[in-house]
Amino acid sequence: MNYRETQPERTDLPLVVIPSMFAAMAQPLATGMRILRNVARVRTYHDFNIEPETILERCKDADIVVVIGFHVTGDLLERLGSHVRCFVFGGTGVANFIDLKRTRELGIRVCNTVHYGDETVAEYTFALIFELARSVGAMDRGIREGNWSGLEGTSLKDKTIGLIGFGGIGQTVARIAYGFGMHTLVWNSHVNAATARSLGATRIESIGELMAHSDIVSVHLPLNDETRAVITADDLDQLKSGSYFINTARAEVIEPGALAARLDRGDIKAAIDVYDKEPLPADDPLRSTPHTVLTPHVAWRADDAYRDLSRQMARSILAFCNGERFNVVE
Structure with missing residues (x-):
């Protein structure tokens, strides 16, 4: 098993999948996602793998997907859009990674993160x-x-x-x-x-x-x-x-x-x-x-940014599960 899942026995809860991440984000994400206890299961893969087929396989059961470093467009979006109801983007410039026109057409919520970096x-x-x-x-x-x-x-x-x-x-x-x-x-x-x-x-x-x-x-x-x-x-x-x-x-x-x-x-x-x-x-x-x-797109990658990013992503997921709104991309 190359992932860790919180509350795996709670199959009544929606499933959040983090299919790809930087190693340095593991601890901040684990800490931030604690607010989702008894709200959602969180399945976290601890490697940075952004191959589309890998993303698809890892997210096949997801209700909510955290997007870090990979693009959600074209075939990937069409195949995930049948069951994913919310994408939470781990960064800014969401329009460069997620097809917002198509997600709106499919009725999928997209959440951004702001000012963390x-x-x-x-x-x-x-x-x-x-x-x-x-x-x-x-x-x-x-x-x-x-x-x-x-x-x-x-x-x-x-x-x-x-x-x-x-x-x-x-x-x-x-x-x-x-x-x-x-x-x-x-x-x-x-x-x-x-x-x-x-x-x-x-x-x-x-x-x-x-x-x-x-x-x-x-x-x-x-x-x-x-x-x-x-x-x-x-x-x-x-x-x-x-x-x-x-x-x-x-x-x-x-x-x-x-x-x-x-x-x-x-x-x-x-x-x-x-x-x-x-x-x-x-x-x-x-x-x-x-x-x-x-340099390889690393300006945002630092300890404080990881912590704030993780907190915001967790709040967006919590709000979605509770029928509320936080950092929703209009």
Whole structure:
């Protein structure tokens, strides 16, 4: 048996299946799901396996499915939709993982999780910025290979950071940037003027204008119909030589192929944590573009985020079982 199930004898209770998970989430999930005792059985698989046939087999008896890292679209949704009545997504950007139009048609509830990674992703954004500015990882590799020459760095003080997106993560990045003595520009379809002022941020009317005036550009947009490909090749052309581009949000908010083409010019640096296809294919052009730092979609993966994520998922399940609503995607 490669799973653990709470209250297996309670076959009168609805079955929650967590078919795939990261090892580090095991304890936070176990703790969070305790509120479901005598409400639902919870069957947890403790490996990260997102093969569609595996997901289908593991979820064949499920009433509620927790979605971590796999996509619920097409054939997978049609086959699960005959018995699953609720999907609880372990992350944000649910539209990139679950076909919301089809789940609505099938009458299946979808729940999101919100703001669990605001601090975690913002902190990771600065980890990436520092790697571009100070090359700590590169120098570590160099010294292990016998290279003591080191590399030159760039100070962040008085630099301008442009934020595309100004929700919880973007605002947290602005707060950190303010502490470093940076200037902040923001573009977002809805920017609260008072919030921007309190964080020392200035609203910019267009993405291209923001890029033209920023030393560092960081993306913090959710993926939806309005934001898909909202950052165009023309926008990226406005990036100044020597500037940095950071994306810890979603790759699909950028026009397909535009970022790799801009990086091929070799005059900017980029740090990227999200991709059109994940895992990143061996032949993806980003693997060979110059001056890039690539990480495997891990900005959100930290202890506090796991705990908050688990609590929210458990609350969504509890609400569904009790005929209530929590974090329901409309």
